[in-house]
Amino acid sequence: MELRDLPSVDELAADERLASTGPRVLVIAAVRSALARAREEIQAGADPGDLVGRVEVELAAARGPRLRRAINATGVIVHTNLGRAPLAQEALERVTAVARGYSNLEYDLGAGGRGSRQDHVAPILRRLTGAEAALVVNNNAAAVLLALAALAEGREVLVSRGELIEIGDGFRIPDVLARSGAHLHEVGTTNRTRAADYERAIGPETALLLRVHQSNFRVVGFTEQPRLAELVRVGRAHGIPVVDDLGSGVLVELEDEPSARDALAAGADLVCFSGDKLLGGPQAGIVVGRGELVERLRRHPLQRALRADKLTLAALEATLALYLDPERAAREIPVLQMLAEPAEAVRARAEQLAGLVGGDVEQTVGRVGGGALPLAELPGFACSVEEELAARLREADPPVVALVRDGRCLLDCRTIAAAEVEEVARAVTACRS
Numbered sequence: 078m079e080l081r082d083l084p085s086v087d088e089l090a091a092d093e094r095l096a097s098t099g100p101r102v103l104v105i106a107a108v109r110s111a112l113a114r115a116r117e118e119i120q121a122g123a124d125p126g127d128l129v130g131r132v133e134v135e136l137a138a139a140r141g142p143r144l145r146r147a148i149n150a151t152g153v154i155v156h157t158n159l160g161r162a163p164l165a166q167e168a169l170e171r172v173t174a175v176a177r178g179y180s181n182l183e184y185d186l187g188a189g190g191r192g193s194r195q196d197h198v199a200p201i202l203r204r205l206t207g208a209e210a211a212l213v214v215n216n217n218a219a220a221v222l223l224a225l226a227a228l229a230e231g232r233e234v235l236v237s238r239g240e241l242i243e244i245g246d247g248f249r250i251p252d253v254l255a256r257s258g259a260h261l262h263e264v265g266t267t268n269r270t271r272a273a274d275y276e277r278a279i280g281p282e283t284a285l286l287l288r289v290h291q292s293n294f295r296v297v298g299f300t301e302q303p304r305l306a307e308l309v310r311v312g313r314a315h316g317i318p319v320v321d322d323l324g325s326g327v328l329v330e331l332e333d334e335p336s337a338r339d340a341l342a343a344g345a346d347l348v349c350f351s352g353d354k355l356l357g358g359p360q361a362g363i364v365v366g367r368g369e370l371v372e373r374l375r376r377h378p379l380q381r382a383l384r385a386d387k388l389t390l391a392a393l394e395a396t397l398a399l400y401l402d403p404e405r406a407a408r409e410i411p412v413l414q415m416l417a418e419p420a421e422a423v424r425a426r427a428e429q430l431a432g433l434v435g436g437d438v439e440q441t442v443g444r445v446g447g448g449a450l451p452l453a454e455l456p457g458f459a460c461s462v463e464e465e466l467a468a469r470l471r472e473a474d475p476p477v478v479a480l481v482r483d484g485r486c487l488l489d490c491r492t493i494a495a496a497e498v499e500e501v502a503r504a505v506t507a508c509r510s
């Protein structure tokens with residue numbers, strides 16, 4: 078085929094196979110892009126093949142959703158790039174029920190007038206954490222920003238040099254502090270900070286002591302960080318609140334992850350954590366603590382800009398309700414269920430998948446992810462297949478995201494749900510042909 082043999086945009090768009098394929102703007106855009114690629118191929122000496130077929134493929138891609146479900150075959154449970162926590166069935170149902178029609182989002186049904194969106198989730202958060210008050214915003218970065226802006230704008234915040242962390246994608250505690258209008262005052266050293274370092278640094282401008290969970294890294298060896306209770310003692314002696322950014326926000330006992338209840342019991346005045354890390358709910362930032370401080374956050378103008386929407390609040394309330402019965406939470410919240418699943422059960426799925434696709438079962442080490450328990454290793458199992466499949470599986474529908482190790486593509490079954498095994502098998506088979 079020569080360049081001059083290519084049809085015009087209108088000619089190609091008029092092909093009867095494209096007649097009922099959707100809105101004309103999409104068809105024209107797909108035709109243009111198919112023709113542009115055909116031109117490049119002809120110039121490179123190749124034959125562009127069936128142009129109408131190409132337009133159909135482009136159209137299908139343009140019409141399909143860009144944000145879509147994916148299968149997590151990485152073994153990292155709270156995978157930030159893959160949307161963190163999958164929601165529990167209960168949470169999904171609540172979202173649908175609340176979003177389908179109107180809701181009492183900001184309506185007080187008893188009084189028949191304006192209510193607050195914060196009133197729905199606060200009671201259960203108080204119950205689960207023992208806090209006096211609670212507030213929900215869009216994510217934990219927003220919660221920290223709001224706490225600093227409301228309590229320390231124009232004044233100083235003391236932070237240990239061992240906690241000036243970057244969490245991922247450029248979220249750095251010192252930058253958030255700067256944006257809040259507070260001034261960072263570093264204390265201690267990278268590996269060792271003592272309560273006395275805070276004590277010495279306190280001055281007339283000190284508004285807050287901020288403790289930040291180290292999240293995704295650990296300093297090992299010659300290290301020291303004061304216990305929260307020691308920090309609280311320093312804060313109390315000087316009348317300065319202690320804010321504890323917990324990061325992942327577990328509500329159950331989980332290794333050495335601090336829970337909000339523990340932090341409040343140790344005397345923290347405010348505690349901030351994420352809704353979609355170990356808590357296993359929707360993206361949200363949760364602040365719990367002393368009523369008078371939470372009220373200052375609630376009244377701050379940034380609160381209006383950072384507030385959570387009704388879908389988030391619906392999913393969060395339903396997720397939190399599951400925690401009222403810890404056994405039910407362990408069973409029904411996917412993050413908790415995956416964390417606790419015995420390696421043998423993971424192996425059974427890996428064997429099933431290997432049987433379906435003719436792969437090998439290999440031992441793996443799963444990760445919690447999401448900046449929690451960075452050193453925790455979850456023994457797991459994967460089905461391994463040919464390395465070249467890794468890239469093709471990402472193009473499958475639904476896409477399957479796997480890891481490559483030692484020249485093999487590993488489909489880690491800790492994060493592949495039982496209901497997804499056959500889907501993954503079909504994707505592997507399709508990618509081979």
Ligand SMILES: *Cc1c(COP(=O)(O)O)cnc(C)c1O
Pocket residue numbers: 216217218219221244248289290291292293322323324325350351352361362447448
């Ligand atoms: C993850 C994390 C954050 C940010 O939370 P998002 O909900 O992702 O905004 C803040 N602080 C710590 C310690 C974290 O681990």
